[in-house]
Amino acid sequence: YVPMASQSFRTERAGRSAFLRPSSSSSSSSSSSLSSTWLQAATMPEGATSGATTDSKIGVLFLNLGGPEKSTDVEGFLYNLFADPDIIRLPPFISSLQKPIALAISKRRAPKSREAYNSIGGGSPIVKYTTEQANLISQALASNHNLAVKTYIGMRYWFPFTEQALAEIAEDGIQSLVILPLYPQFSVSTSGSSLRLLQEEFSKEESVVPKSMKHTVVASWYDRPGYVSSVAGLIMQELESFTEEELEKFGPEKHVLFSAHGVPQSYIDNGDPYQAQIQDCVERIGKSLPEDVTVHLSYQSRVGPIEWLRPYTDDVLPELGEQGVKNLVVVPISFVSEHIETLEEIDIEYRELAEESGIENWRRCPALNTDQTFINDMADLVVESLESPTLTVTEACVNNNCIDVKEISQLIDVDKEAKVAERMNGRFAMLGIVSTLLVELASGKSLLHMFGL
Numbered sequence: 001y002v003p004m005a006s007q008s009f010r011t012e013r014a015g016r017s018a019f020l021r022p023s024s025s026s027s028s029s030s031s032s033s034l035s036s037t038w039l040q041a042a043t044m045p046e047g048a049t050s051g052a053t054t055d056s057k058i059g060v061l062f063l064n065l066g067g068p069e070k071s072t073d074v075e076g077f078l079y080n081l082f083a084d085p086d087i088i089r090l091p092p093f094i095s096s097l098q099k100p101i102a103l104a105i106s107k108r109r110a111p112k113s114r115e116a117y118n119s120i121g122g123g124s125p126i127v128k129y130t131t132e133q134a135n136l137i138s139q140a141l142a143s144n145h146n147l148a149v150k151t152y153i154g155m156r157y158w159f160p161f162t163e164q165a166l167a168e169i170a171e172d173g174i175q176s177l178v179i180l181p182l183y184p185q186f187s188v189s190t191s192g193s194s195l196r197l198l199q200e201e202f203s204k205e206e207s208v209v210p211k212s213m214k215h216t217v218v219a220s221w222y223d224r225p226g227y228v229s230s231v232a233g234l235i236m237q238e239l240e241s242f243t244e245e246e247l248e249k250f251g252p253e254k255h256v257l258f259s260a261h262g263v264p265q266s267y268i269d270n271g272d273p274y275q276a277q278i279q280d281c282v283e284r285i286g287k288s289l290p291e292d293v294t295v296h297l298s299y300q301s302r303v304g305p306i307e308w309l310r311p312y313t314d315d316v317l318p319e320l321g322e323q324g325v326k327n328l329v330v331v332p333i334s335f336v337s338e339h340i341e342t343l344e345e346i347d348i349e350y351r352e353l354a355e356e357s358g359i360e361n362w363r364r365c366p367a368l369n370t371d372q373t374f375i376n377d378m379a380d381l382v383v384e385s386l387e388s389p390t391l392t393v394t395e396a397c398v399n400n401n402c403i404d405v406k407e408i409s410q411l412i413d414v415d416k417e418a419k420v421a422e423r424m425n426g427r428f429a430m431l432g433i434v435s436t437l438l439v440e441l442a443s444g445k446s447l448l449h450m451f452g453l
């Protein structure tokens, strides 16, 4: 649990800044003409003149996945992850088995996972980095934009849980909340899962947060020039670290491999925008790299026997080796802080595979972590989202196909039948993972182990 006392919070805005009164509304004195952007509505009381401001308490909630901080957390963390219907999708007729299945899979996977966490010091650094990012973004909002906000961290599967963050948000009396998933690209399995949790909470009769609290979501932000240039900047540092001697020895060709986190192919077939956003993201970053650099894209971290997004990183590395690639920078692209899949999977497993494949001059681009260009851009993003029309959690989920429209059919008018049918297909595909488990339980044979679960 991260004590919130460590985060900065000023109830008063640090001063009067112009952005709260954008020029488009500066001559208006009617609150109704301001209703398109919720910050204005939230900060200006009914009938206020454009110059007037009130001190609305603004919060920013950063959503992230979370990770075990010590070895004994691993099984509980895995259970929470596999109990999430956005990670293991079951068809409705066995959905009541979600929890026992999660229990069995987490027990099965825990030793392998624990070993991986032990190899990086026993736990995940996600909370540490996310806390630092939240604090620095809050500082950048104060210094660059004269705006005081309180920041909160809501992890999906481990402490500090999103539910805890919501309780604090309510206790602090936050009136306007920006919800910012720390995943640049949207996937149903990451941002979508966290937003669904919020959607369910906010739509309860007796929600933890008051109905009067306004909120807006930033669903994805991989296409922001600030984000693109901060990643490109980190890649350039790695490319420039190839020495004259190395280039003489291994040749002048430089390659960059973007290794994105994978998702099951069935998610994409059912409307997850993730792959399209990854491709667009890689294209944008690739364009800001020197022309003599060759760019590749692959997907890592697959789990279970079903088809995931291809090509797989562990297939591409040997292929690059065969093609004679020697100078390679590997870039983790789906996440903004170091975690087990950068520190263990890329730095240990893939590095070893690359060496075996003859890729002799290896670099790994660090995750953004506390990169200052990135932090400043995230602060700008918060301000821009405050000035823009709101996007509610429900709208963000529906726009990105991560909500069963049947569940919210009262709220939103869409073609229910078609959407529900599409989701069912994805759920049957996930039966691949689950039926393997059931066969294993019945036969006593370790099929899941064979498949890496």
Ligand SMILES: C=CC1=C(C)c2cc3[nH]c(cc4nc(cc5[nH]c(cc1n2)c(C)c5CCC(=O)O)C(CCC(=O)O)=C4C)c(C)c3C=C
Pocket (backbone or CB within 6 Å): 065, 066, 067, 068, 081, 087, 109, 113, 124, 125, 126, 183, 187, 189, 190, 261, 262, 263, 264, 274, 303, 334, 335, 338, 339, 340, 341
């Ligand atoms: C089984 C399905 C999984 C999907 C789909 C998935 C998508 C996905 N995950 C991340 C980022 C992270 N995943 C992390 C841990 C983790 N994820 C899965 C499974 C799926 N992920 C498992 C089983 C685990 C546990 C670790 C393990 O045993 O391998 C983490 C936490 C890392 C940490 O340091 O603790 C992150 C981060 C993305 C971005 C993504 C889809 C886009």
Ligand SMILES: [Fe+2]
Pocket (backbone or CB within 6 Å): 261, 301, 341
């Ligand atoms: Fe993973």
Ligand SMILES: [Fe+2]
Pocket (backbone or CB within 6 Å): none
């Ligand atoms: Fe994951």
